[in-house]
Amino acid sequence: MRRIYCRDEVCIGCRLCEIHCQVEHSASKDILKTFKKETPPPPMVRVEERGATSFALQCRQCPEPYCAYSCITGAIWQDVDTGEVLHDKEKCIGCWTCVLACPKGAVRPDLRGPRVAVRCDLCPGREIPACVESCPNDALYEVDEEF
Amino acid sequence: MASGTFDYLIIGNSAGGVGCIEGIRRQDKKGRIAVVSDEPHHVYSRPLITHLLDGHLSGNSMDFRPRDFYRKTRVDFFPGFRAASLDADGREVHAVPVAGGPGKVLRFKKLLIATGARPFMPLMEGLGLEGITPMITLDQSLRVREDLGQVRKAVVLGAGLIGTKTAQALAGRLEEVTLVELGDRILAPVTDPVSSGMAMEAFRKGNVEIILNNTVTAAGGDSRGRIAEVTLKDGTSIPCQLLVLAAGVRPKAELAAGAGVRIADVKTGGGIDVNTRMETNRKGIYACGDCAHAWDFVTGGMRLLPLWPNAYIGGRVAGLNMTGSEYRHTWVTNMNSVDFFGLPMVSAGFVLKPEEPGFEEIVREDEGAYAKVILKDDIIRGLIMAGNVQRAGLYLGLMRSEVRTTPFRDQLLRDEFSAADLGPEGREEIMRPIMEMES
Numbered sequence A: 001m002r003r004i005y006c007r008d009e010v011c012i013g014c015r016l017c018e019i020h021c022q023v024e025h026s027a028s029k030d031i032l033k034t035f036k037k038e039t040p041p042p043p044m045v046r047v048e049e050r051g052a053t054s055f056a057l058q059c060r061q062c063p064e065p066y067c068a069y070s071c072i073t074g075a076i077w078q079d080v081d082t083g084e085v086l087h088d089k090e091k092c093i094g095c096w097t098c099v100l101a102c103p104k105g106a107v108r109p110d111l112r113g114p115r116v117a118v119r120c121d122l123c124p125g126r127e128i129p130a131c132v133e134s135c136p137n138d139a140l141y142e143v144d145e146e147f
Numbered sequence B: 001m002a003s004g005t006f007d008y009l010i011i012g013n014s015a016g017g018v019g020c021i022e023g024i025r026r027q028d029k030k031g032r033i034a035v036v037s038d039e040p041h042h043v044y045s046r047p048l049i050t051h052l053l054d055g056h057l058s059g060n061s062m063d064f065r066p067r068d069f070y071r072k073t074r075v076d077f078f079p080g081f082r083a084a085s086l087d088a089d090g091r092e093v094h095a096v097p098v099a100g101g102p103g104k105v106l107r108f109k110k111l112l113i114a115t116g117a118r119p120f121m122p123l124m125e126g127l128g129l130e131g132i133t134p135m136i137t138l139d140q141s142l143r144v145r146e147d148l149g150q151v152r153k154a155v156v157l158g159a160g161l162i163g164t165k166t167a168q169a170l171a172g173r174l175e176e177v178t179l180v181e182l183g184d185r186i187l188a189p190v191t192d193p194v195s196s197g198m199a200m201e202a203f204r205k206g207n208v209e210i211i212l213n214n215t216v217t218a219a220g221g222d223s224r225g226r227i228a229e230v231t232l233k234d235g236t237s238i239p240c241q242l243l244v245l246a247a248g249v250r251p252k253a254e255l256a257a258g259a260g261v262r263i264a265d266v267k268t269g270g271g272i273d274v275n276t277r278m279e280t281n282r283k284g285i286y287a288c289g290d291c292a293h294a295w296d297f298v299t300g301g302m303r304l305l306p307l308w309p310n311a312y313i314g315g316r317v318a319g320l321n322m323t324g325s326e327y328r329h330t331w332v333t334n335m336n337s338v339d340f341f342g343l344p345m346v347s348a349g350f351v352l353k354p355e356e357p358g359f360e361e362i363v364r365e366d367e368g369a370y371a372k373v374i375l376k377d378d379i380i381r382g383l384i385m386a387g388n389v390q391r392a393g394l395y396l397g398l399m400r401s402e403v404r405t406t407p408f409r410d411q412l413l414r415d416e417f418s419a420a421d422l423g424p425e426g427r428e429e430i431m432r433p434i435m436e437m438e439s
């Protein structure tokens, strides 16, 4: 199971992870087009800040995903064999039960356009997730842990 | 008579049943599982049935799991079969086809009863008329949808989750929708007067009329035997061609009761009595969801919690325990999230400050947004958020882990309150991936 963690000590809250997440999930995947021509998608990672504390937070791919256990439509569910938490946005109705279920506050409501829940998808098709790759301080790192 | 022997037998093909299958398959890839369901459908999302009414959803998008679910989880699925009797000593269930025909004897080693709930039918005259229906199954919703051509005005009785969702869906289709509620506010179990007021405002803007402190006492019909009007307790009459009864649900516990499985006192809800492992007083027989009681970690007692996540997680815990694991279902409380006409609203635990000493509340009201946290000894025991539900789960997480909020209590309702406010220990507690359902 791939998981992304953050070393708080070296996260300076630059928010490049948010920007590169948005670019990766945009129509063009081009940074200029994403922000100048398109409506950028909401970031799936967010920097949480308080005073000197800051750290990037995205879905931790819990082996016991309360978001999936609470989903009332079947939009978020866990593959029984791989443990992967799958998310079918087409099935999401924006009831926000997953937002209430995630104890980390890592599932977010997207209130613009079609109201769907937003959570990290680990950048399908990329070897290294965009946020991890773009982190200038190596605060974000990925590990492969047992399911 | 056909028969079969199964390691695991599940009665009810819904949230509880799916949770159980997925819990079993987490540990046991081989054991034989069978599911009996008196509904003829693939597993669907019950909370979505009202969404069929406003035309936004089609039949297939009701599926709670992909169509190959039973094949992938290697489950023998018996749709359209009702479990008619249970022999707890002999370890068998007698199932009969709903459409008629020969029955089956299904033998089991472990059993889950996830039979759900039935609608509470209020006492009123004219119940037998056409156009009066509860709203808890897919077929009921499909029938109402087919019938909508004949309906201009509808009355919905009961402003709980089912009634409000029905009213919202119908408002998009009909000329007039009236929601009648016996209590003094809508969505009482999941709101306080302020958030309920916000919801009522949203409904009124959405073209739903709300009548409080009242109920339907009689329905009158036309010459074809179809409903034409309802009469309320205060004598008012409202013309309508559809009356949806949504005055609550009651646990379906008779199958269990008939087999000597202990049922909780009616005063406490009358659901099937289970422990936190979801096992009944009969070893190897488990129950979960709307038909059973569950542990509420906020009130610290067993109660009915007729909510989808409670049924799913309860079933999952039962399934894991059937395979020999030791899990406890202690993660739920009265918790809910809804979105009415664009107003998102969540609640968890207490929604009103209990009278007992020691409870406090912190409130924040902004234009279009409201938040309230109920605390005891600085531990969160209740939450309401309306208008803005960002990071609602963080509060529920703190509640569940009983984190003492003293160091950051003043920040609790600030803008963008987040895990960064918790300090190192609180953050450590909240941020690690959840590896097992710790209790």
Ligand SMILES: Cc1cc2nc3c(=O)[nH]c(=O)nc-3n(C[C@H](O)[C@H](O)[C@H](O)COP(=O)(O)OP(=O)(O)OC[C@H]3O[C@@H](n4cnc5c(N)ncnc54)[C@H](O)[C@@H]3O)c2cc1C
Pocket (backbone or CB within 6 Å): A072, A095, B011, B012, B013, B014, B015, B016, B017, B036, B037, B038, B039, B046, B047, B048, B049, B050, B081, B082, B083, B084, B114, B115, B116, B117, B135, B136, B137, B161, B162, B165, B252, B255, B288, B289, B290, B291, B305, B306, B307, B308, B309, B311, B337, B338
């Ligand atoms: C319109 C509506 C909206 C809702 N919205 C929400 C919401 O937003 N959030 C939320 O958390 N909850 C919501 N709920 C509640 C939620 O749907 C239930 O809590 C949940 O479905 C309970 O799951 P369950 O598995 O216990 O039982 P059920 O879903 O009731 O399923 C039980 C199944 O067992 C079958 N059965 C019963 N007896 C037998 C028998 N003897 N033999 C064979 N089969 C049998 C039943 O026919 C049924 O198919 C809503 C419910 C409704 C009706």
